[in-house]
Amino acid sequence: MLSNLKPQAPDKILMLIEEFKGxxxxxKIDLGVGVYKDPNGVTPVMRAVKEAExxxxxxxxxxxxxxxxxxxxxxNALAAMVLGDVPADRTASVATVxxxxxxxxxxxxxxxxxxxxTVYVSDPTWPNHLSxxxxxxxxxVEYRYFDNETRGVDFEAMKADIAxxxxxxxxxxxxxxxxxxxxxxTLDQWQEVVAILEKSGAIPLIDLAYQGFGDGLDADAxxxxxxxxxxxxxxxxxxxxxxxGIYRERTGLLIALTENAEARxxxxxxxxxxxxxxxxxPPDHGARVVSxxxxxxxLRGDWMAELEEIRNTLLGLRDQLASELRSLSDSDxxxxxxxxxxxxxxxxxxxxxxxxxxxESGIYMVGDSRLNIAGLNRDTVPVLARAIxxxxx
Numbered sequence: 001m002l003s004n005l006k007p008q009a010p011d012k013i014l015m016l017i018e019e020f021k022g023x024x025x026x027x028k029i030d031l032g033v034g035v036y037k038d039p040n041g042v043t044p045v046m047r048a049v050k051e052a053e054x055x056x057x058x059x060x061x062x063x064x065x066x067x068x069x070x071x072x073x074x075x076n077a078l079a080a081m082v083l084g085d086v087p088a089d090r091t092a093s094v095a096t097v098x099x100x101x102x103x104x105x106x107x108x109x110x111x112x113x114x115x116x117x118t119v120y121v122s123d124p125t126w127p128n129h130l131s132x133x134x135x136x137x138x139x140x141v142e143y144r145y146f147d148n149e150t151r152g153v154d155f156e157a158m159k160a161d162i163a164x165x166x167x168x169x170x171x172x173x174x175x176x177x178x179x180x181x182x183x184x185x186t187l188d189q190w191q192e193v194v195a196i197l198e199k200s201g202a203i204p205l206i207d208l209a210y211q212g213f214g215d216g217l218d219a220d221a222x223x224x225x226x227x228x229x230x231x232x233x234x235x236x237x238x239x240x241x242x243x244x245g246i247y248r249e250r251t252g253l254l255i256a257l258t259e260n261a262e263a264r265x266x267x268x269x270x271x272x273x274x275x276x277x278x279x280x281x282p283p284d285h286g287a288r289v290v291s292x293x294x295x296x297x298x299l300r301g302d303w304m305a306e307l308e309e310i311r312n313t314l315l316g317l318r319d320q321l322a323s324e325l326r327s328l329s330d331s332d333x334x335x336x337x338x339x340x341x342x343x344x345x346x347x348x349x350x351x352x353x354x355x356x357x358x359x360e361s362g363i364y365m366v367g368d369s370r371l372n373i374a375g376l377n378r379d380t381v382p383v384l385a386r387a388i389x390x391x392x393x
Contacts, residue, residue, distance in 0.1 A: 028362035039377040048303035052292040070095020074287040077294035092268035095282035098250035099239025151336035167201030175208035176220035177342025180370035190223040214341035249286025324385035361387040
């Protein structure tokens with residue numbers, strides 16, 4: 001039977017990682033893999049995470065199952081971080097296997113509620129969004145988002161496209177730090193998106209994977225909170241991988257805002273059912289680390305301070321790269337890099353130019369020219385800038 005399986009297309013980013021490892025050149029630069037790295041190229045364990053793990057190790061007396069939906073302390077604390085004021089009478093939530101698991105569960109939930117659902121997703125978007133929907137057989141429509149000329153949001157085109165979503169459809173939005181482009185909606189633009197969804201009855205699914213990496217914890221949640229305050233039904237997939245640095249612990253949360261308490265209870269039961277079918281009880285260690293940090297003033301303060309250090313490091317690298325490119329190209333065409341937010345920017349380079357960067361300069365990025373700003377440091381920024389200009393980008 002197993003011999004009947006069809007070969008699966010390899011993941012392009014994982015292939016890029018292996019290619020980078022096999023490159024023996026000194027001074028090669030990895031801008032492909034989507035994880036935060038400090039100036040020494042290390043993805044650190046945050047101070048508050050270390051301390052929280054120590055406390056858990058000292059106090060934990062059992063590894064028995066916890067709760068099908070995940071511990072309430074974790075779900076409540078993370079929902080409050082995302083939403084600010086949590087309307088308890090409308091909010092259902094479940095712990096998931098990372099933010100990816102939250103996206104998958106949200107799409108499963110949407111299909112349970114409406115078997116004819118169509119998902120509207122930005123062009124471009126995180127490749128796993130498309131991969132999951134294709135595997136599930138979910139119909140989806142790509143809406144225009146990124147303007148390759150300005151390297152900003154093509155907002156008029158986006159509005160025209162998402163207005164075509166109907167009642168019961170899902171519009172997948174990036175809460176902040178758009179992956180792969182780094183180009184974000186302004187709060188005024190979020191207002192217009194909400195007005196379109198109010199009129200159409202389509203349900204937003206917000207992927208909030210980088211809260212705290214853009215303009216700050218609260219600022220990065222502004223769009224999500226606006227949507228939650230205005231629309232009767234909202235799905236939010238939150239990830240702790242980046243802002244807590246616990247990638248391998250697979251810690252996520254699916255939040256559903258409903259019209260009323262009765263719908264909340266119905267939704268909570270459906271989400272718990274999906275957990276049971278897909279992985280039974282959710283992972284607990286990462287969730288317990290997060291709740292330990294968020295419910296302790298000292299740990300929370302230290303975590304927020306370190307997260308700010310990370311955010312400001314990224315902003316500093318963006319400003320430095322934009323400045324270097326302005327100087328070398330004698331133009332402002334790369335200033336968008338300083339305006340983008342999060343770990344990624346999309347250069348707008350051709351696949352051939354990306355290949356040139358790799359072959360001639362040992363600079364690795366995804367084929368669509370998404371580069372991970374966190375893969376740089378102050379010494380490698382000038383190297384990248386010169387290579388970009390010499391490649392004719």
